[in-house]
Amino acid sequence: MKRHKLLVVEDDTEIREALVELLEEQGCDVVGASNGERALAWLRSTEALPCLILLDLMMPVMDGHAFREAQCQDPALANIPVVVVSAYRDVQGNAEKLNAASFIKKPPRLEDLVSAIAQHC
Amino acid sequence: MSIGHHPVQPSPERAPEPEAPRQREERYRLAIQSVKDYAIFMLDPEGRVQTWNSGAESIKGYLADEIVGHSLSRFYTPEDVADGRPQRLLSIAVRDGRVEDEGWRVRKDGTRFWADVVITSLWDESGKLYGFSKVTRDLTERRAAEEALRQSEQRFRLLIQSVKDYAIFMLDPQGHVATWNAGAMNIKGYAPEEIIGQHFSRFYLPEEVADGKCDRELEVAAAEGRFEEEGWRVRKDGTRFWANVVIQPMRDLDGRIIGFAKVTRDLTDKRNAEAERLRLAQAQEAIRLRDEFLSIASHELKTPLSAIQLQLQSLLHGSQVLEPKLRNKAERAYRGGERLTQLVEALLDVSRIASGRLVLSPERFDLTKSVDDLVDRFREQAAKEGCELTFRGGEPVTGEWDRLRVEQVLTNLLSNALKYAAGTPVELTVRAEGDTAVLTVSDRGPGVPETERARIFGRFERAVSMSHFGGMGLGLYVARQITEAHGGTIGIEEVEPRGARFIVTLPRTPRPAAPGASEGVEVSS
Numbered sequence: 001m002k003r004h005k006l007l008v009v010e011d012d013t014e015i016r017e018a019l020v021e022l023l024e025e026q027g028c029d030v031v032g033a034s035n036g037e038r039a040l041a042w043l044r045s046t047e048a049l050p051c052l053i054l055l056d057l058m059m060p061v062m063d064g065h066a067f068r069e070a071q072c073q074d075p076a077l078a079n080i081p082v083v084v085v086s087a088y089r090d091v092q093g094n095a096e097k098l099n100a101a102s103f104i105k106k107p108p109r110l111e112d113l114v115s116a117i118a119q120h121c
Numbered sequence: 122m123s124i125g126h127h128p129v130q131p132s133p134e135r136a137p138e139p140e141a142p143r144q145r146e147e148r149y150r151l152a153i154q155s156v157k158d159y160a161i162f163m164l165d166p167e168g169r170v171q172t173w174n175s176g177a178e179s180i181k182g183y184l185a186d187e188i189v190g191h192s193l194s195r196f197y198t199p200e201d202v203a204d205g206r207p208q209r210l211l212s213i214a215v216r217d218g219r220v221e222d223e224g225w226r227v228r229k230d231g232t233r234f235w236a237d238v239v240i241t242s243l244w245d246e247s248g249k250l251y252g253f254s255k256v257t258r259d260l261t262e263r264r265a266a267e268e269a270l271r272q273s274e275q276r277f278r279l280l281i282q283s284v285k286d287y288a289i290f291m292l293d294p295q296g297h298v299a300t301w302n303a304g305a306m307n308i309k310g311y312a313p314e315e316i317i318g319q320h321f322s323r324f325y326l327p328e329e330v331a332d333g334k335c336d337r338e339l340e341v342a343a344a345e346g347r348f349e350e351e352g353w354r355v356r357k358d359g360t361r362f363w364a365n366v367v368i369q370p371m372r373d374l375d376g377r378i379i380g381f382a383k384v385t386r387d388l389t390d391k392r393n394a395e396a397e398r399l400r401l402a403q404a405q406e407a408i409r410l411r412d413e414f415l416s417i418a419s420h421e422l423k424t425p426l427s428a429i430q431l432q433l434q435s436l437l438h439g440s441q442v443l444e445p446k447l448r449n450k451a452e453r454a455y456r457g458g459e460r461l462t463q464l465v466e467a468l469l470d471v472s473r474i475a476s477g478r479l480v481l482s483p484e485r486f487d488l489t490k491s492v493d494d495l496v497d498r499f500r501e502q503a504a505k506e507g508c509e510l511t512f513r514g515g516e517p518v519t520g521e522w523d524r525l526r527v528e529q530v531l532t533n534l535l536s537n538a539l540k541y542a543a544g545t546p547v548e549l550t551v552r553a554e555g556d557t558a559v560l561t562v563s564d565r566g567p568g569v570p571e572t573e574r575a576r577i578f579g580r581f582e583r584a585v586s587m588s589h590f591g592g593m594g595l596g597l598y599v600a601r602q603i604t605e606a607h608g609g610t611i612g613i614e615e616v617e618p619r620g621a622r623f624i625v626t627l628p629r630t631p632r633p634a635a636p637g638a639s640e641g642v643e644v645s646s
Contacts, residue, residue, distance in 0.1 A: 012424055018431030025439040058420075087423035089416060089469055092482065092525070106423045107430035107462055110438055 004121045005029045007050040009039040009067060011059040035059045036067030043077050050080060051121040057086045057094060068098045081120040160257040166250045168193045168211050180259045182229030196226045214240040214253055235264040288385040294378050296321050296339055308387045310357030324354045342368040343378055363392040415472045419465045430458045467595045474602040481523040481606055483631055488558050489514040489551045495528060496549060499535050507544040514551040518558045520629030526603045533596035534562040534623050542566025558627045565620040574613050
């Protein structure tokens with residue numbers, strides 16, 4: 001399996017680190033960012049863009065909505081698919097509003113993560 | 122000639138006046154002659170007109186030479202003449218010295234006027250009847266004004282009496298009820314004869330009467346011209362009502378208080394409605410706060426839950442191979458996490474259903490495929506519970522439903538079967554019946570006694586005692602609410618020889634929920 005490059009944008013350290021670890025164990029290259037601003041900064045500085053962004057919604061500094069808006073306005077980043085990973089009750093509605101590729105409810109299941117990667121990368 | 126009052130004979134204290142000097146007599150004559158507003162003239166003892174003044178001329182329309190010598194009957198209506206009224210008045214004047222009369226009189230032109238008449242008998246020194254003086258005033262206008270006033274007062278009285286929604290009545294200066302209208306009867310329950318004359322303290326709470334409230338209200342009304350308040354009052358039957366009360370003093374022309382006007386409205390219904398509105402608003406606010414709390418709580422609960430589940434999955438599916446015992450423990454911990462996740466979701470669902478905010482997002486999909494996927498997902502858990510899980514579904518059954526919600530119904534039914542019918546086969550079917558999709562979940566467990574069947578879809582209801590099974594008992598309630606929100610039904614039947622079959626029907630095209638079927642659901646477009 002080709003090593004997919006992923007970006008995890010998640011403010012909760014426990015979740016972010018666990019997600020990064022879990023996905024790395026599945027053979028992906030995973031970068032974690034603790035909010036939208038850091039994620040954007042990394043995206044704009046990296047030479048190898050990820051094939052998928054796993055995006056939390058509620059985050060300090062720059063939340064998922066603001067991140068997605070900024071991403072869509074940046075032609076270099078706009079095409080990277082986003083999967084919303086959230087504990088929001090209406091995660092589906094939020095994902096649709098953000099024009100996200102799909103959504104995963106928290107707590108995320110490995111099988112859902114794997115199938116999202118398979119589908120979008 | 123002398124004009125004087127000759128009282129009833131013989132009356133020593135009313136002796137004839139001494140004869141006036143001729144000059145003075147002439148002045149009187151001229152004065153009388155010129156009076157315009159009063160007809161003043163004399164009659165002879167038989168009642169014939171002897172003199173005529175300008176007032177008589179202008180009131181009655183006759184010139185002196187047209188009427189002098191004619192009987193006073195001319196001035197009376199034919200009915201009065203036939204009745205002998207003119208002669209009767211003269212007789213009374215003879216007997217009593219004078220007579221006063223009000224009544225209709227007739228002018229020369231035949232028109233009538235309302236007259237005030239005073240006839241005085243005149244006597245000469247020897248005590249012989251000399252004749253009569255007659256003074257007539259035209260009171261037509263005054264009478265008309267009085268009549269108008271009387272009618273106006275009557276109308277006003279009738280108006281007040283007939284008002285039913287307001288108690289409008291008068292108190293005397295000491296606070297005793299003087300009048301009573303229909304509204305007062307209606308609101309306070311007393312008939313007029315029961316309450317007129319009674320003190321108005323009857324309408325007040327005993328403790329307020331003891332506190333001197335009634336006197337204070339009258340004092341304020343007298344001093345400030347008005348007293349108004351809202352408060353509790355007492356009806357005849359002892360029940361209380363919430364009243365708006367206005368008391369105003371009524372004064373005579375000299376400013377003395379002759380009583381009080383009291384207007385009372387029964388605002389009990391209004392007050393109750395306001396209290397009800399307030400209660401409702403508070404309840405809605407409480408629901409909103411509860412939802413908000415549950416929403417935040419569930420979000421917060423899911424955060425550490427996510428970290429735990431991710432770590433467990435990392436342990437189970439990571440690079441290192443776990444020894445079987447450890448692996449088993451990790452799997453159990455993970456399943457516990459899954460259950461915890463479901464409970465957190467159910468909490469929020471029940472809250473949303475109860476407050477009528479379950480929103481459906483219908484989309485077209487194949488129920489057979491969906492059930493097939495779900496059964497696959499449950500296979501491992503079923504095996505652990507010792508349940509053989511079979512799904513018999515052939516043809517696609519498509520329809521427009523909220524996919525996640527329908528999966529939730531199925532998840533809840535399956536979890537229910539695995540929990541209560543552990544160790545027995547569980548079978549699912551999906552089929553189309555016209556424009557309805559029918560889904561069944563059958564088990565061979567203990568079944569549900571008939572008496573319990575209606576209750577198990579209620580909130581927090583379970584067919585078995587609390588001590589036997591854990592869980593929150595919300596699954597079937599949520600399943601029913603979701604099904605009904607789709608316009609469908611959920612039911613249960615017995616499986617021979619043992620077991621229960623849950624049957625869910627779902628209309629394949631969106632149909633509004635039956636009235637009262639659900640506790641309130643919206644469908645998003």
